[in-house]
Amino acid sequence: MKRLAGMILAVSVATGAAGAPVDYARDVRPIFQKYCYECHGPEKQKSGYQLDVRDVALRGGESGNAAIVPHDAKKSPLIRFVSGEDEDEQMPPKKSNRLRLTPAEVQTLRVWINEGPAWPDEFAGAPKAAEPHWSLTPLVKPTVPRGGANPIDAFIRAKLAEKQLAPSPEADRQTLLRRLYYDLTGLPPTPAERERFLSDPDPKAYEKLIERLLASPRYGEHWGRHWLDVANYADTHGNDHDYVRSNAWPYRDYVIRAFNEDKPYARFVQEQVAGDALFPDDPQATVALGFIAAGPWDHTLMVTVREDTVDHHMAQNLDRDGMVSAVMGTFQSLTVHCARCHDHKFDPISQREYYALQAVFAGVDRANRPFGPDEHTQAARRQLLMTQRALQQPDGVLLATLETAALKAQVAAGEAAWARREAAWVPFEIMSIVSTGGAALTRQPDGSWFVSGPRPERDTYIVTAHRRGGKLSAVRLEVLPDDRLPQRGPGRWDNGNFHLTEFRAFAAPAGAGEEAKPLRFARATADHDEGPAISAAQAIDGKSETHWGVHPRYGEPHEAVFELQDPREFPEGTTFTFLLEHQAGAAGHGIGRFRLGAGDAPLATAPLAPLPAEVTAILRSPPSGRTPAQRQAVALAMLKMENQRALAALPPPQLVYAVTRDVPPDGENFKPAAQPRPIHLLTRGELGKPGDLIAPGALRCVAGMPPELVIADVSDESARRAALAYWLTDERNALSWRSIVNRIWSYHFGRGLCDTPNDFGKMGGAPSHRELLDWLAVWFRDEAKGSLKALHQLIVTSETWKQTTLANHGTARDGDNRWLWRQNRARLSGEEIRDTLLVLSGQLDLTMGGPPAVQFNSHGDATFMSGGNPAFLDYQHFDPDAPAARRRAVYRFLFRTVPDPFMDALDCPDGSLFTPVRGASTTAQQALAMLNDPFLIRQCEHLADRLAASGGEPGSQAESAFQLVLQRGARAPERAAFATYLQRHGLANACQWLFNSSEFLYLD
């Protein structure tokens, strides 16, 4: 560069002979100083650009483009900026209200550039040797200072000595016991557990207790809740309508289980980012993907708003932004989301890298994803689904195998089975069909009927039919696709669906005046149901408010079989009447094309999806006359049917709300991405300004880590996530290991060594004990092998953690207790308070897992479950004695936009934004809740009943109450006051004041 500059100088001198050349020191530098240095000078280098250093000035900033093109002012971005050609790009920026260059000054710069530019060496300057930011340096294990058996204490004490502070003594055993219980399990010790510990003479009693608590399932529930804060978990989508997310909870249970099983951290990360790709046959690794999907999702923009609108595309962009933010904030403690509209203002993260991360998630959407239920089924289903995909898009290899003898035999057998099955069904001879809603029905060549004309809100098709005499055991209703129907049907509604509310049948013997008698059905089954509550069975349940539908499998044939309760002979001439009712459900949801068949034998298997009409037409022709293409079509159809049969025979999967590429389409707008969606860099984050197409990648700034992702097959979206998962859990990735040990530390001390657990960037906090953080990170990675339980153990056995909170000696020097000369006092969290109330009232139900405990009333009907409506939620009048009220708080139903006011007043997050750190506010609303909340008052009454039941005079009741609530004996004046009070105002009221005491609410 220096040589180049010298050359430029030489050139400019040569050309300067013609007139007075522009002089850098005299003409140019003052302009830079006056207008530019403030943001691009010695102090600040916005966008990494500075005009006081020649190399940087010429080379350009973080954008990677040269700012000054020698001899070409026109092509030099610098001139474009300062001349203000484009208002959006002008420099100094429009918004800054700073003076702008005069046209003459711009001209000076133009001439200067066109003439060279000449920039003498003496003014070349030197870029500041930037010290890499602490979090982005490689991870090296520091030497442990002397002075402490536990390395944590050694580091902390060394720093204390340096700051001329002394550590505090250990808290008393009673305090320590309460602290340890809440810290590890979120619950208080029972009196028996307390007694056991306080009277245990074993010098290892404390260590034994830690092991016991870490082995308790309560540990996973408590620490899982911390993780759910970070993941931004809730049971609704949030946003506009805040629909219920019925299958979020398996992820919540996964997290609790992972903590309880002490899943190694690297594996925990890998499962949550790419468990489906890396551990495909482990059902729980699929459930783990709930992490990426845990945050809010905009149903309105993703489903309701048309796919071709800016709003919809922006919603997709923000949806991926949510995924990227969750993954990078949680596992890397980086705020990459700040680089969505421009390069990160503070950290070395470019917009290009941000979109490379979006590209990692470009193939997935958030949706319900099937898993398990067990490993064997998961593996079998995966194989069958792979086969299904292969059959849908057959390649040359597959087509070649169709010619093998084995497959030919399989196809022939399938064809024979099909023929047998079809022979069992004889079409009814239809005499007439009437639509009560005024639709037109026309007979099709294949014996089916097509519905057209008006699409009434409600409609019933009345079908009159005959058949040859004989036994009738079942009626088959085929619903068929047709190009004339929306989405090819088989329903008439815009999305291709129908809602068959009831299917009824009547038979009248031949002869005038004979009464038609209803035929009763024993069972109705279909090849495909929308779900257990929208299945063929709902079409014979006698209720018009329930129905059968086939969402989201449109454009394919389906069938339902109705088996008679009483199969019997019907003589020739019997008149059958069928009613296909569409009398409730959504409007305009009639069937669009159908056929009715009669069967006379018991059903051998559950119905299979009927073959496409093209294939059945071939099958009806003799095999010898078929063309190779026809043979191929039949073979593929048979294999698909066989594959489908095998899939249907598997135990039904469970669902988890996670990310997947196999999204069931919902309406016309929310559809899966067949291939990962193309990701463009968006200038200023605007869709109207797409830049380069960006390939998946990671970050350059993490020391020791290559920014490239090694992706086996870029067209396979899960390979992208798998590559990122490996990148995140690479031993060299310093951020991963620093991030997790800091996060765990923050929950043990109420504050991280770096106090912004999701932001290790320049805007975040600086670590108080950098060496300790690094030592912990390396130790956790190498020695603890990623065991969180080992990390907890190391921390809670340290003298640092065990210090008392009561000390005051360091307040003058370190009021914030940054150097940990005492332990921090913490307020109990909302969950801890609620759970403790239930423990002490004797009401706690320790059932683990399962669908969330709904702790509110939802007014009126089921509308709340099908489409969220916050106006209908009522927490205030929910029965505090209802079974759901008694579950641990981690299992409660979390409604994003309408949080439980009691928990809200106690700072429980509502799931709208990430919560790496919880607040612990003190408000009048909180005081009112602690005084008057119906749930709290009811638990006080239960506690009073317990105390009363154990008998005793008021003094001993006081003693028991103090023991239970405050974990200590009552002092004499307290005992007397409590006893007097309870005699006058009742025991329940007396208990309530204990719960309102700071001593209860804070953890010393």
Next chain:
Amino acid sequence: MAIPERIHPFLNRRAFLRHSATALSGMALAQLLSRDGLLAAESSRKPPIRPQIDPANPNAVRAPHFPPRAKQVLMIFSAGGCSHLDTFDYKPELIKRHGQPLPGGDKLVTFQGAQGALNQSPWAFRPRGQCGKMISELVPRLGELADEMCFLHSLTGKTNTHGPGENFMNTGFTLDGFPSLGAWTTYALGSANDNLPAYVAIPDPRGVPQSAGNCWNPGFLPAAFQGTDFNATKPLRNLARPAGISPEKDRATREFIAQLNRHHSAHYPGDTELAARISSYELAAHMQLSVPAVSDISTEPAHILRSYGADATGNRTQEIKAGYARNCILARRLIEQGVRFVQLFNGAYQVGGEGTSNWDGHKVLKDQYTVHGEVLDQPTAALLADLKQRGLLQDTLVVWCTEFGRMPTFQAGASGRDHNPAGFTAWLAGAGVKAPFSFGATDEFGYKAVEKIATVYDFHATILQILGLDHERLSFYHNGIERRLTDVHGEVLREILA
């Protein structure tokens, strides 16, 4: 373990005391400088201002950044997307071309679908007030007050969906979870009344709006800045002791709690967190007296009740109107008591079908708006007039707004208007704004803002400006970003400032 307040970076009492000396003197200096215009040269730097919050008294009065034009805010929010074309934005061309297609409208697809023809308002417009502003007969009494109003006719939003729109107007972001305008205001300024919440949200008698609590959410700001929601009929939650607990018991309980906590805090000399806890119980006790007192509008004279329409009866519409009127009276009483920010809601999340309980008139606009106009008009007009008559408009900024406007066309096959964020109206009145005044304009049909186009960011920036706050400096660090109400946008609409 939850993070104790004392080590929360922004709610740290010790840090507060340590910094407040310098912070306050810095503030005083800033004011001096700004008076002399010296700060203007430095304004490009715009260092963030994060108010120092005393946890023992989070709503203590704090100085604004520069002398304010208004000290209190009453924000009236009409939920559902109130049509500017049937209220305050007069378009003669729409009457002239009634029944004709909107140029280019055949290809236009808005929120619910295709457009029908241009449609004039079912209500006539006529000149109102001294200024002769053309206002619709749907809101005749508000029309009477045209001289008090400063209209913004060129507002534009970012979304045409209700939830995000309501979030955007109330919090400056379309997503959930960001602090509301009221939360930012009380975070910056605290409140003059120690016995009432600094920020009250008054939901409509029919329920909460679609974005519900997001409209008065503190977001990432400390919980002390959350709007407290109650109205004239639905009391503040947990304010009253449950039935069966006598006032005597209640008093005795509190005394014991106070004793116990004082005793406990004696072990921690100088610990302000525990002191904050004790004071939170004191404020709760004050609120238990002052909130029922301020909510008890039965003490209002009959002529006041009548003038607001709080005595309306006869049918469902009149009952809703009476309920909203009582909320309007409550709003005035709160402003009178010095509450910093009052947010009054007109309309609720749809109950019983689209447009029935809010301004979302997609299909049967005339019938639905007849009800909504009746509910809004008289009580709101009486509220504005009452505030003025009592001299409260001297210090109070009144804001009326909605999430977006509506289309000049009727929807294809329906008799109502679809959502339209491309141009809509809000009005301001009282302290700090010019009145009568009209700013900006939509095109000849009222479809898009074309003159002095203003964003919701500009609208928020202007409100903060009127309160003496620099929207580019009032901030809070959250998750990597120095957050502002106006994100990275917003220009103060200086033209409307008094």
